[in-house]
Amino acid sequence: MKRPTIIDIAREVGVSKAAVSYALNGRAGVSPQTRERILDVAAAMGWRASSAARALSNDRAANIGIVLARSPEVLRTEPFFMQMLAGLEQTLSAEGFSLQLALAADTGTELDTYRRWWAERRVDGVVLTDLRVSDPRPELLRELGTPAVFFGTAGPMPGIPVLRADEDEAIRSAITHLAELGHRRIGHVQGPADLQHTVRRADALRRAVGETPGLSVHHASGDYTEEGGVRATRRLLSAPNPPTAVIYDNDVMAVATVVHAEELGVRVPADLSVLAWDDSMLCQVVRPAITAFAHSVVVDSATAARMLLELIETGSADDGELSPRKLMPRGSTAPAPGN
Amino acid sequence: MKRPTIIDIAREVGVSKAAVSYALNGRAGVSPQTRERILDVAAAMGWRASSAARALSNDRAANIGIVLARSPEVLRTEPFFMQMLAGLEQTLSAEGFSLQLALAADTGTELDTYRRWWAERRVDGVVLTDLRVSDPRPELLRELGTPAVFFGTAGPMPGIPVLRADEDEAIRSAITHLAELGHRRIGHVQGPADLQHTVRRADALRRAVGETPGLSVHHASGDYTEEGGVRATRRLLSAPNPPTAVIYDNDVMAVATVVHAEELGVRVPADLSVLAWDDSMLCQVVRPAITAFAHSVVVDSATAARMLLELIETGSADDGELSPRKLMPRGSTAPAPGN
Numbered sequence: 001m002k003r004p005t006i007i008d009i010a011r012e013v014g015v016s017k018a019a020v021s022y023a024l025n026g027r028a029g030v031s032p033q034t035r036e037r038i039l040d041v042a043a044a045m046g047w048r049a050s051s052a053a054r055a056l057s058n059d060r061a062a063n064i065g066i067v068l069a070r071s072p073e074v075l076r077t078e079p080f081f082m083q084m085l086a087g088l089e090q091t092l093s094a095e096g097f098s099l100q101l102a103l104a105a106d107t108g109t110e111l112d113t114y115r116r117w118w119a120e121r122r123v124d125g126v127v128l129t130d131l132r133v134s135d136p137r138p139e140l141l142r143e144l145g146t147p148a149v150f151f152g153t154a155g156p157m158p159g160i161p162v163l164r165a166d167e168d169e170a171i172r173s174a175i176t177h178l179a180e181l182g183h184r185r186i187g188h189v190q191g192p193a194d195l196q197h198t199v200r201r202a203d204a205l206r207r208a209v210g211e212t213p214g215l216s217v218h219h220a221s222g223d224y225t226e227e228g229g230v231r232a233t234r235r236l237l238s239a240p241n242p243p244t245a246v247i248y249d250n251d252v253m254a255v256a257t258v259v260h261a262e263e264l265g266v267r268v269p270a271d272l273s274v275l276a277w278d279d280s281m282l283c284q285v286v287r288p289a290i291t292a293f294a295h296s297v298v299v300d301s302a303t304a305a306r307m308l309l310e311l312i313e314t315g316s317a318d319d320g321e322l323s324p325r326k327l328m329p330r331g332s333t334a335p336a337p338g339n
Numbered sequence: 340m341k342r343p344t345i346i347d348i349a350r351e352v353g354v355s356k357a358a359v360s361y362a363l364n365g366r367a368g369v370s371p372q373t374r375e376r377i378l379d380v381a382a383a384m385g386w387r388a389s390s391a392a393r394a395l396s397n398d399r400a401a402n403i404g405i406v407l408a409r410s411p412e413v414l415r416t417e418p419f420f421m422q423m424l425a426g427l428e429q430t431l432s433a434e435g436f437s438l439q440l441a442l443a444a445d446t447g448t449e450l451d452t453y454r455r456w457w458a459e460r461r462v463d464g465v466v467l468t469d470l471r472v473s474d475p476r477p478e479l480l481r482e483l484g485t486p487a488v489f490f491g492t493a494g495p496m497p498g499i500p501v502l503r504a505d506e507d508e509a510i511r512s513a514i515t516h517l518a519e520l521g522h523r524r525i526g527h528v529q530g531p532a533d534l535q536h537t538v539r540r541a542d543a544l545r546r547a548v549g550e551t552p553g554l555s556v557h558h559a560s561g562d563y564t565e566e567g568g569v570r571a572t573r574r575l576l577s578a579p580n581p582p583t584a585v586i587y588d589n590d591v592m593a594v595a596t597v598v599h600a601e602e603l604g605v606r607v608p609a610d611l612s613v614l615a616w617d618d619s620m621l622c623q624v625v626r627p628a629i630t631a632f633a634h635s636v637v638v639d640s641a642t643a644a645r646m647l648l649e650l651i652e653t654g655s656a657d658d659g660e661l662s663p664r665k666l667m668p669r670g671s672t673a674p675a676p677g678n
Contacts, residue, residue: 024458032447039454043483063439063461068428075425077620082421086414089407089442098452098461100402101438103428108371113437115378119363122402122437144382226620252620259624281416281565281591285598286624 013041064092064308065100065123067110069130074224075103077252079280080297084151087301088127095309097124107132111140118144125308127151127301131196149308151300152322154200161307161317163300165197170293170325171204172211174275177291177327178245179212182339183273186215187236187243189222189229189253198249201277205247218243222253229253230260237264237272244336245273251280251292258286258332269334279328288331295325352380403431403647404439404462406449408469413563414442416591418619419636423490426640427466434648436463446471450479457483464647466490466640470535488647490639491661493539500646500656502639504536509632509664510543511550513614516630516666517584518551521678522612525554526575526582528561528568528592537588540616544586557582561592568592569599576603576611583675584612590619590631597625597671608673618667627670634664 010020015034022029023038030038066088068081075081089099100123104110114137117123125147128137141148142159150162178186188205191198202219209215218239220232229248236243248254254276258268266272268288276283279292300322311317349359354373361368362377369377405427407420414420428438439462443449453476456462464486467476480487481498489501517525527544530537541558548554557578559571568587575582587593593615597607605611607627615622618631639661650656 024455035451036447039451039458042458043454075421077418079416079418079421082414082418085424085440086442089440093442093448098456099440101424101428101440103425103432109432112375112378115382116363117437119378119381255620255624281594282621282624285594285621287626 009038009042009045012045013038060312061121061124062097063100063123064088064097064305065102065114065117065126067102067104067113067126067128069104069107069110070224071105074252077226078224078250078278079282080250080278083297084129084301087298088305090298091302091305091309097309107136111136114140114144114146118146124312125149127304127308132194133196133199134194135196147308147311149304149311149317151304152197154196156319161311161319163304163307163320163322165322166324167197167201168204168207170327171201172208173327174247174293175205175208175212175215177329177333178247178273178275179215181245181273181333182336183243183245184214184216184336185241185243185245186217187233187246188217188219189232189236189246189248189257190219191222191224191249193221201249222249224250224252226252226256229256230264233257233264237266244271245275245333247275247277249277251276251278251282251290254290254292254332255282255286258288258290269332271337273333273336275333283330291330291333292328293325294328296323299323348377348381348384351384352377399651400460400463401435402437402439402462403427403644404441404453404456404465406441406443406452406465406467408443408446408449409563410444413591416565417563417589417617418621419589419617422636423468423640426637427644429637430641430644430648436648446475450475453479453483453485457485463651464488466643466647471533472535472538473533474535486647486650488643488650488656490643491536493535495658500650500658502643502646502659502661504661505663506536506540507543507546509666510540511547512666513586513632514544514547514551514554516668516672517586517612517614518554520584520612520672521675522582522584523553523555523675524580524582524584525556526572526585527556527558528571528575528585528587528596529558530561530563530588532560540588561588563589563591565591565595568595569603572596572603576605583610584614584672586614586616588616590615590617590621590629593629593631593671594621594625597627597629608671610676612672612675614672622669630669630672631667632664633667635662638662 006017006020010017019030020038023035102113127149129151131153138160148160150160152165153162205217209217220235222228222232254274257274261268268274276290276292279294283290283292303320307317345356345359349356358369359377362374441452466488468490470492477499487499489499491504492501544556548556559574561567561571593613596613600607607613615629615631618633622629622631642659646656
């Protein structure tokens, strides 16, 4: 059977060639009824050539890529990425774009994925997050010429629009909250050491602690998992002068501490106050509920998607700001022992 | 600049045309080092024609599609779909396949997505879940000829390999557990009424309850959200002879009941036992922890991905079974009041 062209389909349906093109490419410009009819006829005629035609005509893939560079174990407990996917997809689907997803266990695999996606014109651009301390991704994407938006960086990035995160103010509000409750020795269970925001938050904590005489901060590195959070907390608590409050770089590690408090030999919040960086349903349902930073991953991800679509459309996009984090005091933070 | 061909790239790198083809299509057959070199050279030469070439030569898209047909609100709290994506991706990425993702607010949008993906050769096949009571998707996919695997059906499906879920045995173990604790009136807070497994579980519950004299079951429909779970529970508890134990069709609704027990005027488990269909970290961290059915969404999704790859490769795949659910008794189920 001869492969049908857009003209064949237009003739069969009795609409314009443009209407067929709109319908087949998922763009606005035809009514839902007409779109449905066109897609039905196109499918019945065995029409299959669109992505080929698109690629050869330098048209769009109508696809945005995101590589999730965490272990499957973290992915399936930490709500952050599902919120991010939901936010991206809400914006993208309204514009007729889809989301291309891959898991990458290491940076080499992640870089290969970007190369392959771009070489195959599988995506029109990518959203990145979790800037690493030494991160080869921005350079690769600049080399490839792949439009990219970076979610959650400290500052601007040459050639790549970013959504900036101002974490100093959030960290300062956490320290103020704990200092007002009489805490002097503050622990910090960090995320993976190769993530730039892990380093950034530790720096911001040291700065904020330095502004208040008599405070000290003690770091222990975690890995975003329950086990890692409990292990790091145990290390902090075994010090001669253990902290009376601990800030956790994600929700899962803070929740694990509350749940395993008895094994750790502490009562939360009587002996130990617990504060989580990422609020989520997990923080809200444990008892005591966990004081955490509310933030709108869904809203911010929708913003990132809009920036990327603008970049693809016009060749440039302005930097943006992540929505500010707001401290939600709950039962897990209380006056320091002896206060 | 002339568009480079695979032959140009092979000459430049000094390898065979086949090696270039393997590397560019993400297939086995070249060493990681060679693959990297080929991709670098191809990118530097501006090679972009692969998906066009693939589409025109009837080769693979190396892409599997999944449409998530739930509200963004449910998606970002319920861990089920993230576990599913993690399981699919683990298998797919090992085979050089990517995952194409879309959100669909309604069935019309979901059907359009399958039509468009297939018309554009964007995917080689799709994984479906949540069979609806009246579900137009299997027929559409058969019409289109799109390879598809259905996750979690009661029985076989013409032309579409399925992963069958035997829920009778799981439901029976829940009823036995509750009956042994002395519960006679059992509530059931259901998922959305248009999902076939909602109906199926209600039927299975009625059958299991019917096998034990003196038991009765009382249904209330929920929507998988916290608010919906609390509302449905309130309806059940306002009956003249309220149930002393409630089975919830997902984790989020069960957790919401435990967290809002005081507002609901009950103590869990003293007045009300709570049992959840889907185990997750949420069930494990609330107090009392929730008796729930453990099941391996990640493992089962990996199985679904393997079935779909086999179907794409060979044109057929056998039906499979979801791994059995195992009841994990925890603190939320206890002897019925007065027992």
